[in-house]
Amino acid sequence: AQTVTQSQPEMSVQEAETVTLSCTYDTSENNYYLFWYKQPPSRQMILVIRQEAYKQQNATENRFSVNFQKAAKSFSLKISDSQLGDTAMYFCAFRDFGNEKLTFGTGTRLTIIP
Amino acid sequence: DAGITQSPRHKVTETGTPVTLRCHQTENHRYMYWYRQDPGHGLRLIHYSYGVKDTDKGEVSDGYSVSRSKTEDFLLTLESATSSQTSVYFCAISENSASPDEQYFGPGTRLTVT
Numbered sequence: 001a002q003t004v005t006q007s008q009p010e011m012s013v014q015e016a017e018t019v020t021l022s023c024t025y026d027t028s029e030n031n032y033y034l035f036w037y038k039q040p041p042s043r044q045m046i047l048v049i050r051q052e053a054y055k056q057q058n059a060t061e062n063r064f065s066v067n068f069q070k071a072a073k074s075f076s077l078k079i080s081d082s083q084l085g086d087t088a089m090y091f092c093a094f095r096d097f098g099n100e101k102l103t104f105g106t107g108t109r110l111t112i113i114p
Numbered sequence: 115d116a117g118i119t120q121s122p123r124h125k126v127t128e129t130g131t132p133v134t135l136r137c138h139q140t141e142n143h144r145y146m147y148w149y150r151q152d153p154g155h156g157l158r159l160i161h162y163s164y165g166v167k168d169t170d171k172g173e174v175s176d177g178y179s180v181s182r183s184k185t186e187d188f189l190l191t192l193e194s195a196t197s198s199q200t201s202v203y204f205c206a207i208s209e210n211s212a213s214p215d216e217q218y219f220g221p222g223t224r225l226t227v228t
Binding site: 004035044047049090100101102103105 | 145154157158160162164172202208217219222
């Protein structure tokens with residue numbers, strides 16, 4: 001079974017700084033997808049960024065980028081120029097190709113300090 | 115935003131009573147999912163559906179049943195609620211498992227079993 005590990009339960013950073021959230025996963029599959037979801041205090045789950053394992057290029061979405069290291073099974077999220085609205089729980093998630101099931105990590109609570 | 119609603123949004127019930135949570139979508143997506151979110155566990159899949167009347171178990175399905183008689187509705191039933199089922203329940207939908215399509219999440223239902 002796949003597992004997703006987020007080793008940082010909580011993090012905080014000053015506004016405008018850069019922060020990196022770590023995620024590692026375990027799988028024997030070669031084709032899969034990785035996601036970062038954000039859950040603000042409103043509780044709504046919002047997709048931040050996604051990565052296909054067969055793509056070597058790291059995904060980017062504006063201030064959000066990932067460092068995908070397939071051999072190391074690592075998928076970290078970098079938030080640049082952090083903003084107060086980035087305060088949220090962040091979940092890393094994994095899905096096999098052709099499999100409907102998402103496996104989530106336990107989350108990292110990120111606080112942006114004014 | 116994807117058209118997903120959950121009802122009720124909050125519910126308090128007593129141990130041993132049956133409870134049904136409803137998820138309704140207006141996107142005509144094929145796949146629907148029920149997750150529960152608990153501190154220290156992230157989101158865990160309870161059951162999912164890949165079509166009308168087609169459902170399968172997730173990793174934490176004991177004590178839960180589901181039904182999908184229409185594309186737009188996916189019901190989660192706790193036959194006899196227990197305190198361990200106190201949680202926040204999320205419904206999600208997706209269009210196609212054989213792609214990196216994201217799962218879109220509903221707003222969540224907070225269930226308290228006393």
